[in-house]
Amino acid sequence: MTLVLDSKIAIIGSSLSGLLAAYALSKTHTVSLFESKATLGQNCLRQSLSESDQVRPFILSRDTDPHLSYVFSQLGIATAPIRQVFPSWMQTLFTGCDLPLGHFSAPTCTFSKASFDRYKDILRFVFHMKRRPKKPPLSERSVAEYLQTHGYSDMFIQDCVVPLGLCILAATPAEILEMPMAHFHDALQTHGMFRMRSRPACRKLMNEAALCTTIRARWRVTCHVNTPIRRIHRDLIGVSLEAGTEKKRFDKVIIATSADTALALLETPSDAEKETLSVWQYGTQRYPILTAAALAHQPALSNLNGQQHSFFCGSYFGLGRPEDAVRATLAVLHHFGTRM
Numbered sequence: 001m002t003l004v005l006d007s008k009i010a011i012i013g014s015s016l017s018g019l020l021a022a023y024a025l026s027k028t029h030t031v032s033l034f035e036s037k038a039t040l041g042q043n044c045l046r047q048s049l050s051e052s053d054q055v056r057p058f059i060l061s062r063d064t065d066p067h068l069s070y071v072f073s074q075l076g077i078a079t080a081p082i083r084q085v086f087p088s089w090m091q092t093l094f095t096g097c098d099l100p101l102g103h104f105s106a107p108t109c110t111f112s113k114a115s116f117d118r119y120k121d122i123l124r125f126v127f128h129m130k131r132r133p134k135k136p137p138l139s140e141r142s143v144a145e146y147l148q149t150h151g152y153s154d155m156f157i158q159d160c161v162v163p164l165g166l167c168i169l170a171a172t173p174a175e176i177l178e179m180p181m182a183h184f185h186d187a188l189q190t191h192g193m194f195r196m197r198s199r200p201a202c203r204k205l206m207n208e209a210a211l212c213t214t215i216r217a218r219w220r221v222t223c224h225v226n227t228p229i230r231r232i233h234r235d236l237i238g239v240s241l242e243a244g245t246e247k248k249r250f251d252k253v254i255i256a257t258s259a260d261t262a263l264a265l266l267e268t269p270s271d272a273e274k275e276t277l278s279v280w281q282y283g284t285q286r287y288p289i290l291t292a293a294a295l296a297h298q299p300a301l302s303n304l305n306g307q308q309h310s311f312f313c314g315s316y317f318g319l320g321r322p323e324d325a326v327r328a329t330l331a332v333l334h335h336f337g338t339r340m
């Protein structure tokens with residue numbers, strides 16, 4: 001832990017990580033928040049669109065989103081129970097029963113030869129994955145290679161595995177199939193997909209704007225919107241940020257942007273920063289793509305915190321979900337000896 005008392009802290013980026021860090025640190029420090037866009041929290045907990053372009057509410061579960069649930073409860077943000085976890089096109093696969101993939105209870109369930117083969121593959125997959133097979137190690141093969149080697153049908157891969165990944169990982173179908181099987185397995189496990197009973201109970205956020213409005217009503221933060229930071233200089237005693245033609249001086253900086261942006265902002269990145277931040281690629285929605293190289297470097301990300309007066313957080317510390325952004329932020333707050 002880096003013991004810091006009443007410091008001048010700059011936070012770059014006002015998505016989930018930046019907003020929460022600003023809120024928590026402003027209780028004991030002087031905080032300035034910089035956002036390149038015109039409004040704060042624009043990327044934050046917005047509703048998402050399903051395949052059929054229908055808006056679905058922001059959903060969370062205490063099991064799969066423990067840190068996000070903790071933050072909501074600390075802030076008193078209302079949530080309500082919800083039954084449907086996935087968009088309607090996924091319902092036939094998952095909802096309505098206590099089986100891990102609730103296929104059998106779906107109203108459209110039919111017993112043709114094709115559907116029987118698919119049910120068989122679903123159950124085989126669940127029992128196979130539940131044991132987390134050690135041979136060959138899951139990390140050595142991509143999802144596609146692994147499933148094909150184990151005799152799963154193309155129909156099962158395309159109709160079941162890929163849609164499952166799309167719900168949990170927000171990656172493209174090609175990215176899911178190329179992902180290391182170990183990572184896919186861990187993502188499914190995190191979401192309780194291999195559990196026979198007690199599937200994660202989901203809740204929805206009653207008001208998407210609640211997080212932003214609640215924390216902004218309570219914080220003392222100097223906010224700079226429409227202010228892209230161009231460069232971060234670090235020296236022995238602190239940091240200078242270049243914003244437009246101005247230079248601003250701080251004791252510490254928290255970089256709550258994507259990994260590629262964070263690296264581009266650092267004037268003199270250390271070897272460790274170059275190595276761990278340069279491996280991240282981003283998809284069309286600016287979600288981190290979980291390539292084998294990115295996953296291999298992910299554990300080292302937390303070692304960057306506290307070096308040269310800088311700290312990093314964002315959803316790239318995990319699977320790219322809001323929960324991962326919150327977990328990374330709580331880890332940074334821990335360095336400052338504070339919590340939500």
Ligand SMILES: Cc1cc2nc3c(=O)[nH]c(=O)nc-3n(C[C@H](O)[C@H](O)[C@H](O)COP(=O)(O)OP(=O)(O)OC[C@H]3O[C@@H](n4cnc5c(N)ncnc54)[C@H](O)[C@@H]3O)c2cc1C
Binds near residue numbers: 012170229257323
């Ligand atoms: C499976 C899955 C489900 C998801 N579900 C949701 C969901 O339901 N709702 C949702 O909203 N998101 C969702 N996401 C997306 C993602 O998890 C969230 O958007 C998350 O909040 C990302 O936050 P972050 O803190 O990592 O910051 P980022 O989203 O990376 O935001 C960085 C911020 O920094 C700002 N910035 C960048 N460069 C600069 C600069 N030079 N100077 C100043 N500011 C700068 C940007 O404008 C931006 O505001 C999901 C992702 C996945 C993978």
